[in-house]
Amino acid sequence: MNQFAEAKDLFSDDFDLSGYFDSLTFEYAKKQLIDAMQTHDVPLVFVLGDPGTGKSFLLNYVQQKVTSVKVAKYFTHPYFDEKEFLETLLSLAGRNIQHNEYSTEALISHLKKNFHGLEYTVFIDEAQLLSEEQVELIRILSDQKIFQFVLAMHKKEGNYILQKDHFKSRTNKRIILEGLSDKEIGRYVENRLLSNNFSDIASMFKPSHLRFIAKYANSNFRTTKKIIKTLLEILNIANREGYKKYSSVNNATLTMAAIDTGLIDVK
Amino acid sequence: MLNNNFSKLVKLYHKHQAKQRRKYFLAILLLLFAGAILFWFMQRQDTKIENTTVQEQPTPVQVKDNTAIQTTPKPTPKQETVKKVAVATPVQKNMPTDIKKRTKDNSKEADTFQLKITQQKNFYNLLLDYKNKPSYQSAIKLAQFYFNEKDYKKTVKWAIEASKKDPSQAMSWILYAKAKKALGNTDVAKKALAIYLKHNASQEAKTLFDSF
Numbered sequence: 238m239n240q241f242a243e244a245k246d247l248f249s250d251d252f253d254l255s256g257y258f259d260s261l262t263f264e265y266a267k268k269q270l271i272d273a274m275q276t277h278d279v280p281l282v283f284v285l286g287d288p289g290t291g292k293s294f295l296l297n298y299v300q301q302k303v304t305s306v307k308v309a310k311y312f313t314h315p316y317f318d319e320k321e322f323l324e325t326l327l328s329l330a331g332r333n334i335q336h337n338e339y340s341t342e343a344l345i346s347h348l349k350k351n352f353h354g355l356e357y358t359v360f361i362d363e364a365q366l367l368s369e370e371q372v373e374l375i376r377i378l379s380d381q382k383i384f385q386f387v388l389a390m391h392k393k394e395g396n397y398i399l400q401k402d403h404f405k406s407r408t409n410k411r412i413i414l415e416g417l418s419d420k421e422i423g424r425y426v427e428n429r430l431l432s433n434n435f436s437d438i439a440s441m442f443k444p445s446h447l448r449f450i451a452k453y454a455n456s457n458f459r460t461t462k463k464i465i466k467t468l469l470e471i472l473n474i475a476n477r478e479g480y481k482k483y484s485s486v487n488n489a490t491l492t493m494a495a496i497d498t499g500l501i502d503v504k
Numbered sequence: 505m506l507n508n509n510f511s512k513l514v515k516l517y518h519k520h521q522a523k524q525r526r527k528y529f530l531a532i533l534l535l536l537f538a539g540a541i542l543f544w545f546m547q548r549q550d551t552k553i554e555n556t557t558v559q560e561q562p563t564p565v566q567v568k569d570n571t572a573i574q575t576t577p578k579p580t581p582k583q584e585t586v587k588k589v590a591v592a593t594p595v596q597k598n599m600p601t602d603i604k605k606r607t608k609d610n611s612k613e614a615d616t617f618q619l620k621i622t623q624q625k626n627f628y629n630l631l632l633d634y635k636n637k638p639s640y641q642s643a644i645k646l647a648q649f650y651f652n653e654k655d656y657k658k659t660v661k662w663a664i665e666a667s668k669k670d671p672s673q674a675m676s677w678i679l680y681a682k683a684k685k686a687l688g689n690t691d692v693a694k695k696a697l698a699i700y701l702k703h704n705a706s707q708e709a710k711t712l713f714d715s716f
Binding site: 467470471474475478480483489492493496497498499501503 | 505506507508510513514516517519520521523
């Protein structure tokens, strides 16, 4: 296995916290979220951003790395059944709850007894998929200060939900994750490769190559990783098969990576 | 894993490159076309200015006696475009097989050629003068130039131009009369001089009138 094959794994689209990158927007969002969780005064926190800007990574990072805050539960996807959701929350108090043992009202009442003062936070990722009823339930729980909810959702849908009357009038906080700047993309690629002893590969990237990536990735973190991973896969194959022309980072290989990831449409 | 296999990806890349090249080529073609249109337009504007300067219709000379004007036929010069500078290039002759001494006649030919170039230059300077500042002086110089060149039709035209600028000057009338006479219209020449002498006094014009 050549070094390109190893290096490409660094750019997989996962929540591996070793891939943490201190971009300006991420650091700012992280600080805002931790502050909101520590002060316990905002029942609803919305983390908004375009797909691939690092919302899920932020929630993961705070849950796993920040010890000063209490994350009661992290729903990586929205729950489907209201009762199941409430039962899961109640089980956090250490109680063994059977499914359908209590009614919805009884479950809320039990939650009230066990949790109060927004001491615990519940993370819900992909919250743009929540139905109106589910959003309403979250609003009720947060209104009664049982839990603090952090809802990560796509910016467009998030703004739409926040326009609704029952959110407009209530205290909430919005944390917005923006895309990376061109320079940050360059710094990310360099840091990621250098910190994993791939200095030879890191030195192959010229500023014009990084600009190319930034242009096609459109400041998106996930797309950036996707392009680089594909690029390294191309370099891996070219080196293995002996295609000299495509064995280094250049316009040809970058264009091929963009074509393969669907960023350039060749009809 | 790649979404496409490597060889297909290389093909797609080449296709993309060809597409890009086509785009650039079209853009360059478009630019050249736009440039050509602009150039053509500018050339056309220049020609228009040149033609309007030369093709202006001379207005009839205003004299106090209306009856006299009616009797005098109005000189109507033909519309002519200015000939562009076409300096005659000597016909290339084959190299002689035997070297001959240059005869006197050959040197004469060369002198004539030089003279023609100077005349052309003079003509353009005169035309340029008139274009920049249409005045009696510049018009009469052109009339004089054509008269010397024995181009009487153009002499008539520029004499009229000059007399439009200043009808009291004798030279324009004299050149007009001389040119008309040379063209075989002695009567017209005489009538024109008679009109002029009716309102102005010029010994030269009088002498010319008497000589008819």
